[in-house]
Amino acid sequence: MSEKCLQRKFLNRIASGQPGFWSVTFITISIRILLILKSLTRYSRILEIVGDIVKVHVPVSDNSSAVNVAFGDLGLVEESSGFKSLARVIRLDGDVASLQVFHGTKGLSSSASVQFLGHPLRVTYSSNILGRIFRGDGEPMDTGPDLSQDPKLDIDGPSVNPARRLLASKMIRTNIPMIDVFNSLVESQKIPIFSVAGEPYNQLIARIGIQAEADIVVFGGMGLIFDDYYSFRKSFEDAGVFTRTVMFVNLASDPTVERLLVPDMALAVAEQFAVEEGKRVLVLLTDMTAYADAMKEVGVAMENVPSNRGYMGDLYSQLARRYEKAADYSDGGSVTILSVTTMPGNDVTHPVPDNTGYITEGQFYLHDGMIDPFGSLSRLKQHVIGKLTREDHGQVMNTMIRFYSDAVEAEQKRAMAFELSGLDLRLLKFAKLFRERFMDINVTLSLETALDLCWRTMAECFEPQELLMKEQLLEKYFPEDVKVREEVA
Numbered sequence: 001m002s003e004k005c006l007q008r009k010f011l012n013r014i015a016s017g018q019p020g021f022w023s024v025t026f027i028t029i030s031i032r033i034l035l036i037l038k039s040l041t042r043y044s045r046i047l048e049i050v051g052d053i054v055k056v057h058v059p060v061s062d063n064s065s066a067v068n069v070a071f072g073d074l075g076l077v078e079e080s081s082g083f084k085s086l087a088r089v090i091r092l093d094g095d096v097a098s099l100q101v102f103h104g105t106k107g108l109s110s111s112a113s114v115q116f117l118g119h120p121l122r123v124t125y126s127s128n129i130l131g132r133i134f135r136g137d138g139e140p141m142d143t144g145p146d147l148s149q150d151p152k153l154d155i156d157g158p159s160v161n162p163a164r165r166l167l168a169s170k171m172i173r174t175n176i177p178m179i180d181v182f183n184s185l186v187e188s189q190k191i192p193i194f195s196v197a198g199e200p201y202n203q204l205i206a207r208i209g210i211q212a213e214a215d216i217v218v219f220g221g222m223g224l225i226f227d228d229y230y231s232f233r234k235s236f237e238d239a240g241v242f243t244r245t246v247m248f249v250n251l252a253s254d255p256t257v258e259r260l261l262v263p264d265m266a267l268a269v270a271e272q273f274a275v276e277e278g279k280r281v282l283v284l285l286t287d288m289t290a291y292a293d294a295m296k297e298v299g300v301a302m303e304n305v306p307s308n309r310g311y312m313g314d315l316y317s318q319l320a321r322r323y324e325k326a327a328d329y330s331d332g333g334s335v336t337i338l339s340v341t342t343m344p345g346n347d348v349t350h351p352v353p354d355n356t357g358y359i360t361e362g363q364f365y366l367h368d369g370m371i372d373p374f375g376s377l378s379r380l381k382q383h384v385i386g387k388l389t390r391e392d393h394g395q396v397m398n399t400m401i402r403f404y405s406d407a408v409e410a411e412q413k414r415a416m417a418f419e420l421s422g423l424d425l426r427l428l429k430f431a432k433l434f435r436e437r438f439m440d441i442n443v444t445l446s447l448e449t450a451l452d453l454c455w456r457t458m459a460e461c462f463e464p465q466e467l468l469m470k471e472q473l474l475e476k477y478f479p480e481d482v483k484v485r486e487e488v489a
Helices: 004-014 026-040 200-211 226-238 260-278 288-301 315-323 353-358 393-415 423-439 447-460 471-477
Strands: 048-050 053-058 073-078 084-093 095-102 115-122 122-124 152-154 191-193 216-225 245-251 278-285 328-329 334-344 362-367 370-378
Touching: 026 095, 048 328, 053 245, 073 095, 073 370, 073 447, 122 260, 152 288, 191 200, 191 353, 200 226, 200 334, 216 226, 216 334, 226 245, 245 260, 260 278, 260 288, 260 328, 260 334, 278 288, 288 315, 288 334, 288 353, 288 423, 315 334, 315 353, 334 353, 370 393, 393 423, 393 447, 423 447
Parallel strands: 191 334, 191 362, 216 245, 216 278, 278 334
Antiparallel strands: 048 053, 053 095, 073 084, 073 115, 084 095, 122 152, 328 334, 362 370
16 A cells, blocks of 8 residues: 555544544654555465466455555565565556566475565666666666665656657767768657668667767667677777766576566666756667567466467557657757667568557668668658758758669669660769768768768769759859769670
8 A cells, every 4th residue: 555545544534533643743653654564564375477477366455445566566576495586566456466577487486475565666866877787677787886875766657748848959960871961860769770680780779879979878788698788888888988878788598577677777767867967868779679579478478368470469559658758858858769670580560660660750771781771761850951960961862862762773774684874884883882981880970071972972973963953052062173984884
């Protein structure tokens, strides 16, 4: 029973004129004592153990029709054999409470007991967490100083009032030309990287975290193998950004249940940094498909009715609840979310990328080690292109993509042994330069340098009149020292 419920009961007794309850001090002490007694109560009637789920009988309170446990509360599961693990309430059905056991149920028997702690999962929040690494249950996994006395934050707290949010209007520079030039990343945007297993998506988001214009980077890794975790950590350390980074990591060998907590912890901390300290926070999440698979595994253990391909029917709502934390606050900083969503079998109609596409504001398609300019889209780029960037940005972006589209058609003609014109040959040259200079994810260029290189690349392949751009832009930016050379078939 919550403290507010107890207060209401005591106030009702005061109003009815019962003696002994007029002292406010005595009321407060009584409430505290009852809450302490409640926290010491253990429930030992284990009804069922399925997967990482434990169902325990919690008797209904004598004076209430509800159990003294709230949804999302933490519990401590213990057994005489020495087993001990935190668990979280994920369902309340009458006098039956279902809990997710963080460390799994291996070695757990029906002789165990559950002690409810009376509060949801909390994560440490203070300036001391910068440069620290936490497990999926919120405990530090590095060898840094003790943080037990630092303030704690409920991970299931309410979102910030939407009235405090601003429209996206600020660009985040990443120095990756396929993002900055062609699909600009905007503050408060939520955007995934769609890819398949084996592609260098982790290396890409690590580079973005290192190079992006952000005050703080909050990293959430779900189901990572140790090599990937170590690669992220070493990349942040070598680049000198680890001191402004917070990492929440669930390894593939860690309990599946903890995988579900990583995004909530990362976003709770990010939101607090943005609102309370006015920081520009970039949240990196990988891999949201592993998160969805963990939800499916827990749902099956709970005997929920599955939906498309075995995923739960609330998949969209659960993903949206996390992604909608992205915001730019009128009297604070901002939270920007960049995630990885792997597509099993390169199938974009898979439930996870399909639902994600309806929530987010665009996507980056990564395949063959390159960001695809056709499948990628930033729906917020129009808020910054030409307004916060150079005047030629919009026309350069459109012209480059038009030429590359024509170049792909020329490549198809060559593959089918069709006769190629002089323009086709120049388009083929352009495609080669475009991939080398821009599409390779290892290329690092500032936005202005990338725009200048776009002009030079077009000048090497086309005459000014073929660009179909404004005359004043051609006069100002078209390099006169470059001459077009005809390619020989």
